[in-house]
Amino acid sequence: MANRKETRSARVGDWVDERSGWRLAWSTVFIRKIPKVNWLYTLGSATLFVLVIQVVTGVLLTFYYVPEPAQAHASVRYITHELSFGWLIRGLHHFGASAMVILTIAHMLRVVLYGAYKYPREITWLTGVMLLLLVFSFGFTGYLLPWDQRAYWASVVGTQIAEVTPFIGSWLKTVMLGGEEISALTLPRFYGAHVWALPAILLSLVGIHLYLVVRNGITSIPKKDE
Amino acid sequence: MADVTRRRFLVRAIAVMAGAIAAMVGAPAIGYLIGPSSDRSGSGDWIPLGTATSVQPGDPVLMKATVERKSGWLTDSQEVSVFVSTENGQNFTALSNVCTHLGCRVRWVPDQSGFFCPCHNAVFARDGSVATGPPPRPLDSFETKLEDGTIFIKEA
């Protein structure tokens, strides 16, 4: 640190570091050695990247979207067809959902392939399984929001599948829908879950997941005899 | 040395790629957010007010028209009120009835031959100019035209 040129930016950096310790945080996360790995190891960060895309575009969509049956479809149509770059924001969010599913599963397969769920990464794996379920939950709740025919009927089918659950099936469906069938009560429910509840859980789990990845490091590629 | 160059290249490449992604999301996002403010539908449309015969030389007549305004995916109707007056039955003057001071509605007082605003006792002359009181500028006026006996104003 002593030989660092006394540039203005370095001085600002020092000033902030003195009060926040960001250099330590930065070096802990980024300035470290990890075993030699192959391209399959980019799947995790790619998933994280798509998650960020989903969060950013999702937040942007809420600027216009109205979760109310009379307006939901009109607002989505407005976003898609009239608003400048609305097609892009909604398109990224729409296809990002599929990308999340693909990348999460691919990432998971890589972990299984290399036995990366073993000591000391058991908790990382467990949070990962939960995250996979969450990704599907996002897909399910988000699908109804545009309130078009496809969304509506897919949700009809989806919630009726839930009804098959033994003993509590019909109760479960009523709770999910906020009534006997998809109604004005259902849309805000799905919206609340998709935009508030699920992201809160997801981001907490992602936080734990990432902390553990940094703490334990990523697995090396196992050798044949390992 | 080669290692340093390689390192510098990698850092640059990361910066360029991350910058490209950020730009491709960021710029559209800004356009997306400010999109509706640039959308001024309805301005420049001619709004029919009523028949010319209802305005005679003399006192201005308060005329109302309903304007459909589109905000996003919703369309709602707003009422536009203007004072229309004429000297000769051919050329018409249309003045907004909104006081330029704080937005109260002015009314025509025939005795004083002026528009009176009840909020701060401002008075505008027949042509809309400020006679007395706090308003900073004359009443807003609209371009008018006469077509098939109907008076139109042009939406600002």
Add this chain to the structure above:
Amino acid sequence: MNEQEKEEYLEEYAEEKKKGVDFFPDIIFKDTLVMLIVFLILFGLSAFEGAGLEEIADPTDDSYTPKPEWYFLFLFQLLKFFPGNIEVVGVIVLPTLAIAFLAALPWTDRSTRRHWSGRPLVTGVTAALFAGGVFLTVQALLEAPAPGGDAVTAQGDPVAELYSANCAGCHGTSVVANPGTDFYRVIAGGTHEGMPAFASDLTVEEIDSLVGFILVPRGNDTFAATCGDCHAVGDLVEIEPSELRDALALGADYSPHSGAGVPVWGEILSDDVQAQLLNFLSAPDGQRLWSQQCAACHGTSVAFEGGEAELRRVVIAGGSHLEMPSFREQLSDEEIAVLAGFVTGAEVGPEAAALWTASCFGCHGGRIPTATSHAAAVAAITTGGAHETMPVWGEVLTDEQLDSLVDYVVGVASGSGASGGKELYAQNCASCHGALGEGGPNPTRVGDIIAPISTAEYLETRDDRTLEAIIAQGQPNFGMSPFGSAFGGPLDNEQIDAIVAFMRAWEADPPVDLPPEVPDVPAATASGSEVFAQLCTQCHGVEGEGPIGPSLKDETWQASHTDEEIFDAINLGHSATPMIAWGEILSSAQIGELVSAIRDLGRPPPAGIPTFEANVLPIFERSCNLCHGTSGGWSGSTYSDTLLTGDPSPTIIPGDPLNSRLLQTLNGTHPQGVVMPPGSPLSDLDVETITNWIVGGAPEN
């Protein structure tokens, strides 16, 4: 893993790390490159493919083919392998097991082996799970053709088209189901898996043919190979199974086939294939079988005292259980001879058919008995008595058809046995649907109108099971609560059957008829009252008294609706009722006049001679004095002004309406000037009031 193994691993890992690479920038570079690629793919998809948006959700659209997003397709497809009771295995058990397997991996696989070849079980099961998911997804994508494009229609078969339009979207090219599934009920009523109820979209015949198609796909193939060259499915579905059986068995001897070179299918096709063909053309539906086979003799009476087994015996055996009257007294010998000729198929004149219709049709219906000889026929007709009147159905109908016929008769018989259908209807249904099923304002939903349920169209498009389901389960969307005891309502199944039987009685003579589409579009110049007479009276009555639509002359109705509300109701209509959006047919001006015409209904013309103060002045105040009070000329503001002002005055000649200038102007019979008031003439009622006032001498009070 014990402590030593853990330590070994950590050491080894630390070693790997030391030999490794920098996370920043080496790894981050790779990550960023992949991110950029992923982003460009997403960007490209958004730009060129775009996130689609279909029409706004329409919960009433049963024709829509629901399809989940692709990443749920595997689950959707899995369901097809687990129909009925074991559905729970596909939906809950398997996915839960898969997730549990994944979550428990670190604890089930405790070996130190990390290379995949050292963990064959884990990698094997995971690969199987993944491959299974991919397989199911791909299969679902291949099987469910996009609505519109489908493989099944290629045959040009209407039933196959029906199938592909309604079923293939979810079920693919064939439906696998447990034996004994009641397909009719499933199609008509829908299932809890998200299959909509088709009863409202398909006719009974269409559902029948679908059942046939699903039940016996080979029947369809057989049909295409044997009958398809000459017949359309729709034609043959109408024909009675016994006749179809004859057609198969008799070959060219079957009269419509004579000379057509038709082979004797009965010898070519095996019994199984024939049964499939018959099932295909006349799928089991008790209600329809009854109307085809039994109603000709039994009418709608399905009262049967015995049990199901006995009924089945009677139906299967057929036999001589009816007493035919002796016709010796009623017909001349010549007539009897003609009839005998008719039933033996001899050449007879057209009077034979007429005679048959007059004397025999009432009992025999369209089924003409066959007699072995002319003499036997004459003997049967003259003596009457018990002879074989009911066919041996056991030989004619397939087992499925017998089952459903017996079920139907037993079901309906037990329902109608109570014979309380009418009372039950009056107690439970009439308050909303009206005593005659004519409908009316929906008490549970403001502004909603309940459409008639007693029209021929309504009853014909809903079979008994659908009506039973509606009554039992209610229509929560429309505010109808469930009436079936199974759903918390007051009625048991027998009572619901009785109500349905009562409603069926309407079908022959519907008390309510929907208006024809739009009889004639009223001329643009038609006045409000003319439009009212032409269009509105169909439902609202000549004087607005109803009964199909609400009474418009009713005082509370008049008081509780503003002109704007009435205008909007006419202009926009009420969805799901015969009250269509007339704004598409009538001009705004006409609707405006219609509103005043409707207002007139609530203001009956004054009794006796109208007076100026009570009757005429209000009209002037309302319609004339805005202009005339102030701008000179005629003024109607006071009695004397009305009589004296005007140019030329007077405008009113008491007792002489024809020559009164005022009326001439109101009626448009004056050569000069426009009809007053300009743009919106007075309603007929107002003009009539003024006319009567002038005729009566134009009194002031």
